[in-house]
Amino acid sequence: MQDDDIATIMRALGHPVRLHILRILAKQQRGECCCADVTEELPLAQSTVSQHIKVLLDAGLIERKPRGTRNCYIVQHERLAALGSAFSGMVAKLGPAAAKLESEPA
Template identity: 75%
Template structure:
């Protein structure tokens, strides 16, 4: 994953409402819900929720699927796996002595 992709994802995750939207999507029994479902769970206007959903879509964190006259949203599990790997590598690269310090503490 490229650095600009990681930065874009970090910006998308940098707002508490977007983190809460991801939590809401993660707890849906069918794994997906529409914007109105998310809006019911948040004390925000539908237009505000839609703006946050767009940021998550643009970052590739969620996917949109047409469902009648509405769109349904779900978390992109493949993207989360990529991000987990990229963040792990990024953090490991930023703290190269961390592994040595952990073994010293044990």
């Protein structure tokens, strides 16, 4: 994963409301998971919530799933895991162990 991708996902996660939305989606994934449900749990306008959802969508952190009139959203755990791997890999290289390496092999 490239720096830009990591940065994009990090920035998407870099807002409390979006973290909250992720939690709401995960919590309600067995039942409802549409935009209205999310909006109901937040002190924000529906349009604002929709925009935050779009950011998560663009970062690939959630997936849209049209269900009749509503749009349901599914947390993309694989994407989160990928970020986790990329992050821990980066931290490992940043760490003291990596400091010994003069030039890193690809």
